[in-house]
Amino acid sequence: MNERSAARLEHLRASLSRGGSLRLAEAAVLCGVSEMTIRRDLAGGDSGLVLVGGLLMQADDPRHAPAYDLLAQRDRHAESKQRLCDRALAMLEEGDTLFIDCGTTLMPMAASLPSDLSLTVVTYALNVAEAVSQRPGVRLWLSGGLYQSSSRSFEGEEVTETITGLGINKAFISAAGVHPRQGLSCFHFHEVAPKQAAIATAQRRILVVDPSKHGMVRPARFADLGDIDEVISEADVASV
Missing domain, CATH: 1.10.10.10 (Winged helix-like DNA-binding domain superfamily/Winged helix DNA-binding domain)
Incomplete structure (x- = not known):
């Protein structure tokens, strides 16, 4: 140098x-x-x-994280994630076809889907599918492809083709980073295509994020805030 x-x-x-x-x-x-x-x-x-x-x-900025640990993320801000998912669950309607994104933020939602509604869930995440499969009366559509153990999700053309080929009423999207200029981002590049397919296809796009994601920028950018119809959070993302 x-x-x-x-x-x-x-x-x-x-x-x-x-x-x-x-x-x-x-x-x-x-x-x-x-x-x-x-x-x-x-x-x-x-x-x-x-x-x-x-x-x-x-490099030591807390917004920069070199690795993603799914098990560690599962227990972080667990109470906040549960509150956010309770709000998401209140939005469900009879006959909805839902997209539920991968990661840990939406796991409480997947595990608590109401049994008194006829719902179809579309996902590419194995952990989401496992939770949904335990819910009575919920039809599960798991889109497979190449399995990525880092995020317990699948990638490939089959995933995006499945998502874009279905009529999705509500897409519940998660993000590891939400930034007013840089938009929405995640840790893994293989998640970008499924997220973008759901955002492009769904009638209603709903971002669910806990406050720890506000102001963060992660490596894989997948959307602008303007691509989202509604944000479920415990803080105003526009002010981060």
Whole structure:
């Protein structure tokens, strides 16, 4: 790493020392170089900075998470997730065909579907399917493909073709990151296509997120906030 590169990185670290983030274009203007030069600087060694979803931030920023642990996530903010899912359950109507996304946020919903309504659930997540299969009177449509153990979900053309080929009344979408500029994001790129298919297909798109996801930016971006019809959360996502 040459002196000029080191000086630019030090300048960026100082700018981010109080937290926050910079767009790549903003970082380039701040240093008076091109975006490609900033990328080269970051690739040149351990700078203490990371580029996530087009945003430059400190590597130890809590919004940057290098890995996703499904079991650990299941128990985080469990009470909040239950309250959010109770609100989602109140939206269900007789005869609904639902899309329930993968992850842990929507698990309380899948496990508590009412037995007095005739419902069809479409999912590509094995943990969601296992919970739904225990609910009497609920028809389950599990879309399979290549299994991804990291998220207990399936990926492939079969998944997206199944979702887009069905008439879905309500899609309940989860996200690991919700940002006013960067939109909705998740940890795994294989989740992007199913999420986008559900958003494009459903009559009503509902985002369910606990407050820990607000202001976060994860690697795999899949939608804008404007693509969602309604948000179920315990805080105003527009203010994050």
